[in-house]
Amino acid sequence: MMTERPLRFGVLHMSPIASGAEWLARATEVEGAGFSTLLVSDHLERSPFAPFAALGAAAAVTSRLHLGTLVVNNDFRIPAVLVKEPGTVALLAPG
Numbered sequence: 001m002m003t004e005r006p007l008r009f010g011v012l013h014m015s016p017i018a019s020g021a022e023w024l025a026r027a028t029e030v031e032g033a034g035f036s037t038l039l040v041s042d043h044l045e046r047s048p049f050a051p052f053a054a055l056g057a058a059a060a061v062t063s064r065l066h067l068g069t070l071v072v073n074n075d076f077r078i079p080a081v082l083v084k085e086p087g088t089v090a091l092l093a094p095g
Helices: 021-030 051-061 084-092
Strands: 010-013 037-040 066-069
Touching: 010 021, 010 066, 021 037, 021 051, 051 066, 051 084, 066 084
Parallel strands: 010 037, 037 066
Antiparallel strands: none
16 A cells, blocks of 8 residues: 655755855745755855755754755765764754
8 A cells, every 4th residue: 555645845055145144044944935855065166155064053943854965075075074974963953
């Protein structure tokens, strides 16, 4: 028997942000609009900020969003250190 699941939509954020307050407002706006997921990327030339710091800040002001990265630039990150970043965000996130 197949169970119906609600259709979910997410937002990939890659637009310039002028301040931390603007980023926090954007995260709460995404959640308030009913999206289920907020993603950021780790593209050096297109992403406005470091992904895990941004996700941690978004986690502090949202309660039901799934947060994540579209990509992580592994050429600039040590794998053993990288694995701690999303784990820390998940541990510290209130929702």
